[in-house]
Amino acid sequence: MLSVLADIGPKILVLSAGGASGAGPTLARIVSRSLANADADVTHIALADYPMPLLASGPGGNASVLPDNARKIARHLAMHDGVLLISGEVNASLPAAVKNMIDWVSLVPGAPWNGPPVVLATLTGKTGGQTAVGDHLRTVLEAAGVRDIPGTFVFRTAELEAAGEGEGMVSIRIRAVTDMLLRAIPRQLPV
Structure with a gap:
């Protein structure tokens, strides 16, 4: 039986x-395994499990019909103390599905993005220093209402594939991501 809130790490x-x-x-x-080993309460969701139609803009757009999946992601944001957003890269920018999700969730009443800190992890197949996707993702999230983006980390797909289920060459960045997320202050969240 847990009697002290401090017994539970951040969500x-x-x-x-x-x-x-x-x-x-x-x-x-x-990252989930590393966080769980540090007593964090981790929830992992995949954007592929929350499909949403393309958000159309301008006259005749579909923004008045908010998808249930946008509401579900907004509820996840509200129930957690910190977020790790993992995004791939397409032509030095974020994938359309990621931008679409951010836009839909920003339309959910209550400013869902103005909640927990969001740490960014971007994936690239490039061998050079690809930071453009992280910079663009940061700009889009700030416009959507995120107030706290403590860090952006770039991971190369080849080094993650080489790591398999271990950390391998990426261990320093994994520890940095984990430490940054563990600094999230547990909020008094609704039960």
Whole structure:
């Protein structure tokens, strides 16, 4: 029986924008395991499990019909102390599905993005220093209402594939991501 709130670490949401296989889910599993080993309460969701129609803008747009999945993601944000958003990269920017999800969730009443801190992890197949996707993701999230983005980390798909289910070459960044998320202050959340 838990008698002290301090017995429970922060509630962390790991939101992976990838599908069921590949570098995104591998990174999500490694970070989730690292967080759980540090007594965090971890929830992992995949964007692929929350499909949403393309948000149309302008006259005749579909913004008045909010998808249930946007509401579900907003509820996840409200119930967690910190978020790790894992996103891939397309042409040095974020994938359309990630931008679409951010936009839909920003339309949910109550400013859901203005809640827990969001740590960013971007995946790239490039060998050079690809920070453009992280910068763009940060800009989009800030416009959507995120007030606290403590860090952005770039992971290369090849190094994650080489790590398998272990940490390998990415261990320093994994520890940095974990430490940053563990600093999330547990909020008094509704039960």
